[in-house]
Amino acid sequence: MIAIGFGTGGGCPIDSLIHLLCGCRDEATRTNDKARFSGLFTVDRAQHRDLRAAVEQALALPVTLIAPEQLIVMADRVVTRSARSIEHYGVGSVAEAAALxxxxxxxxxxMPRRIFDKATCATAIQRGKAA
Incomplete structure (x- = not known):
């Protein structure tokens, strides 16, 4: 199963986020026609709680909100190093950490972090598992 992680900057338009998430999902599907998705994962913050229902409806996948302190567990495993993300969450990429x-x-x-407008996303899979 593939997990899609995402993050947003302040004022991220919902259309931009959905566009990016659909693109990430489609890219994973193109590279593996048997791709299956476990859901969408992001840090628990007010903006993400507000966007949750629209994202779930648009992608027909559940959104799981992750406590900010849990992201730090993945700090050594992310490949992106965003100074802003490190400052706020202690991890180089919210999207990558959430996906992992x-x-x-x-x-x-x-797929490491992708950016569109003020949204980011990444995908991850469990080692040794087919998508």
Missing amino acids: LGAGPGSRLL
């Missing part, structure tokens, strides 16, 4: 946490123990990044 969502994919579970032994996960690896399939």
